[in-house]
Amino acid sequence: MRHFSPLKIRPQKDVLTLKEGQQRVANWKNLMYNFYEKGKDTFPKGVFIPFMDINEIAKLQQEVRTVSTPGTDELQVIYIVGVRGYFTFPLPEEIPINMKAADYPVNLILVPVYQTNERKEGSPEEFEYNDNYDTYDLIAPVAAATKDGTEVIYEASSIYDITQPCPKLCDKESALH
Numbered sequence: 001m002r003h004f005s006p007l008k009i010r011p012q013k014d015v016l017t018l019k020e021g022q023q024r025v026a027n028w029k030n031l032m033y034n035f036y037e038k039g040k041d042t043f044p045k046g047v048f049i050p051f052m053d054i055n056e057i058a059k060l061q062q063e064v065r066t067v068s069t070p071g072t073d074e075l076q077v078i079y080i081v082g083v084r085g086y087f088t089f090p091l092p093e094e095i096p097i098n099m100k101a102a103d104y105p106v107n108l109i110l111v112p113v114y115q116t117n118e119r120k121e122g123s124p125e126e127f128e129y130n131d132n133y134d135t136y137d138l139i140a141p142v143a144a145a146t147k148d149g150t151e152v153i154y155e156a157s158s159i160y161d162i163t164q165p166c167p168k169l170c171d172k173e174s175a176l177h
Contacts, residue, residue, distance in 0.1 A: 018175055021175075021176055022175060022176060025045075025176045028045075029043075029045075032044070044087075044106035044107075044165055044166070044167075045166045045167065045170060045177065046165075046166040046170070046176075047085075047107060047108040047163040047164065047165055047166065048163060048164045048165075048166065048169045049108075049110070049162060049163050050162065053160065053162040054083075057083055057110065057112055057160060060080050060112050060138070060158075061079075061080045061127050064078070064080060064112075064114075064138065064140075065077060065078065066078060067114075067138070067140070076116060077116070077118070078114040078115070078116055078136075078138070079114055079115050079116075079117075079119055079126060079127055080112050080113065080114045080127065080138065081113060081114060081115050081127055081128065081129040081130075081135065082112075082113045082129050082135070083110045083111065083112055083113060084110070084111050084113045084135070084137060085108045085109070085110050085111075085163075086108065086109050086110075086111070087106055087107075087108055088106070088107055088108065088109050088161075089106050089107075090107065106165060107161070107163050107164070107165045108163040109159050109160060109161050109163070110159075110160040110162065110163070111137045111138065111139060111158065111159050111160070112137075112138040112158055113135045113136065113137060113138065114135070114136055114138050115129070115130060115133045115134065115135055115136070116133070116134075116136070117130060117132075117133040138158055139157050139158055139159060140157060140158045141155060141156075141157055141158075142156050142157055142158050143155075143156070144156040
């Protein structure tokens with residue numbers, strides 16, 4: 001396990017102590033041991049999300065400011081305030097008879113999340129999550145693109161499959177592993 005000297009990082013919201021993070025991970029592992037016969041090396045421990053993908057989703061805050069109300073042409077102002085992750089379990093078209101969960105790892109898909117309560121444009125709180133209001137998934141048609149940015153023919157949506165599962169991509173020296 002690697003330990004780093006204290007870094008000069010500005011105060012952060014919604015952070016945990018190392019001890020609490022380790023306890024939550026231990027709770028997860030204890031639960032997962034019940035479902036995975038091969039033990040600790042096969043069950044999902046986390047997901048890696050590249051910053052370039054997070055930044056791509058974050059750009060939607062400035063690009064998407066309105067949605068049409070279902071069944072009408074009326075536009076509603078929205079504020080993208082976060083991302084919701086859904087655990088998924090991709091399966092092959094034909095499921096092998098002796099399929100093992102470790103062969104098809106759990107991953108996470110991400111969806112932009114918005115709120116509709118009125119905010120002052122340009123204010124620091126314009127895109128902040130406000131827990132007094134409901135949140136909604138922004139699921140809208142999107143043209144898919146290849147890594148070089150060229151458009152792909154099939155229709156896609158604003159559901160992002162950009163995470164990489166652990167195991168496969170794990171930091172085995174982490175205090176949380």
